Amino acid sequence: MFESLSALSPDPILGLSAAFKKDPNPAKIDLGVGVYKDEQGLTPILDCVSQAQQMLLASETSKVYITPQGNQGYINGMVELLLGHNSAVTSANRVAAVQAPGGCGALRILAELLVRVNKNTRVWVSDPTWANHIPLLGDAGIDLQIYPYFDKNSASIKFDEMMDCLSKVSADDVVLLHGCCHNPTGADLNKEQWQQLTALASKVGFLPFIDIAYQGFGDGIDEDAYGLRLMAENLEEVIVAASCSKNFGLYRERVGLAAIICKDQSTKDIAQSQIQSVARGIYSMPPSYGGALVDIILNNKSLNDIWISEVEAMRTRMAELRAMLVSNLEDQNVDKDFSFINKQKGMFSFLCIPPEQVQALRDQHAIYFVDSSRVNIAGINHKNVSVLAKAIAQTL
Numbered sequence: 001m002f003e004s005l006s007a008l009s010p011d012p013i014l015g016l017s018a019a020f021k022k023d024p025n026p027a028k029i030d031l032g033v034g035v036y037k038d039e040q041g042l043t044p045i046l047d048c049v050s051q052a053q054q055m056l057l058a059s060e061t062s063k064v065y066i067t068p069q070g071n072q073g074y075i076n077g078m079v080e081l082l083l084g085h086n087s088a089v090t091s092a093n094r095v096a097a098v099q100a101p102g103g104c105g106a107l108r109i110l111a112e113l114l115v116r117v118n119k120n121t122r123v124w125v126s127d128p129t130w131a132n133h134i135p136l137l138g139d140a141g142i143d144l145q146i147y148p149y150f151d152k153n154s155a156s157i158k159f160d161e162m163m164d165c166l167s168k169v170s171a172d173d174v175v176l177l178h179g180c181c182h183n184p185t186g187a188d189l190n191k192e193q194w195q196q197l198t199a200l201a202s203k204v205g206f207l208p209f210i211d212i213a214y215q216g217f218g219d220g221i222d223e224d225a226y227g228l229r230l231m232a233e234n235l236e237e238v239i240v241a242a243s244c245s246k247n248f249g250l251y252r253e254r255v256g257l258a259a260i261i262c263k264d265q266s267t268k269d270i271a272q273s274q275i276q277s278v279a280r281g282i283y284s285m286p287p288s289y290g291g292a293l294v295d296i297i298l299n300n301k302s303l304n305d306i307w308i309s310e311v312e313a314m315r316t317r318m319a320e321l322r323a324m325l326v327s328n329l330e331d332q333n334v335d336k337d338f339s340f341i342n343k344q345k346g347m348f349s350f351l352c353i354p355p356e357q358v359q360a361l362r363d364q365h366a367i368y369f370v371d372s373s374r375v376n377i378a379g380i381n382h383k384n385v386s387v388l389a390k391a392i393a394q395t396l
């Protein structure tokens with residue numbers, strides 16, 4: 001049966017990891033896959049997670065299925081994390097939500113729900129966007145359209161062009177926005193831009209679809225939810241896909257949240273039943289473990305404090321790495337001004353160099369990152385930064 005299909009080439013990012021593993025060069029540097037790494041190049045289990053695991057081990061009495069919507073303590077904790085304490089939207093019971101298998105699972109079930117509402121749903125995504133948005137949404141049958149976002153020449157957001165494009169979309173359209181730490185560019189909207197975009201969404205009527213996979217990695221846990229909270233407070237409807245992979249370091253546990261902010265409680269009841277039925281039709285119930293850990297962390301004061309400080313440590317370290325890379329590049333007297341790297345947020349930066357130079361860095365210096373020139377900032381450390389800066393200088 002399957003001979004009628006053709007073999008596909010490996011996923012570019014996962015293929016890059018495989019090529020890195022195979023490379024015998026001891027000085028190789030991996031700036032590919034979006035995983036946080038410490039100074040030793042490791043992705044350790046967070047201390048708050050280790051402690052929550054002990055608590056879960058001591059208290060878990062069954063492996064029976066959890067409910068289709070997932071762990072309610074987790075869901076409530078995540079909704080509060082996303083929308084803030086005392087959110088009027090939460091108090092008005094306008095939020096439908098399910099625990100999802102990772103941010104990817106959340107994106108997919110929301111896409112499936114949008115197709116249930118209208119099989120011709122159009123979703124506008126930024127140029128560029130995270131490569132996996134395309135299959136996650138497109139394979140659900142979404143008609144994907146692109147809005148201008150990032151200008152490689154000036155390494156800045158094309159905000160006017162973006163607004164102009166989005167002012168012409170239809171009221172039935174959906175606009176995918178990165179809540180913070182835009183992947184792949186690291187270029188985020190500022191507060192004024194979020195305010196203008198919220199006003200535009202209200203005027204045009206499009207539905208904002210906010211993907212927030214790096215809350216806490218940009219400016220702070222609350223600060224990174226600014227745009228999401230602004231839209232949630234000011235618009236009737238917003239949908240949200242959140243991930244706990246990065247900020248809780250729970251990558252392999254697959255834990256995320258799909259949330260739908262509805263115009264009123266009765267619409268919320270409809271949305272809740274529909275999103276659960278979408279999930280039931282794909283994987284039935286979410287895996288329990290990751291959500292149970294996040295439930296413990298968010299709802300236990302001392303673990304929550306540890307988590308906040310661990311997220312802060314990761315965020316601060318990435319900001320320091322950015323500064324260190326920029327100053328090492330300056331020391332190399334490169335012609336190109338790389339100071340924009342300091343303004344970008346989170347785990348990624350676009351070096352804004354052409355694919356041939358990315359390839360040359362891979363072939364000649366064993367430095368691995370994706371062709372778009374997106375680098376994982378967390379892959380830099382005190383030992384490799386000068387090698388990296390020298391290699392970039394030689395390649396430019």
Ligand SMILES: Cc1ncc(COP(=O)(O)O)c(C=O)c1O
Nearest residue numbers: 102103104130183211213243245
């Ligand atoms: C922009 C964005 N959204 C969503 C995700 C989903 O993450 P996960 O499914 O690992 O939770 C990622 C992960 O890299 C991401 O970068």
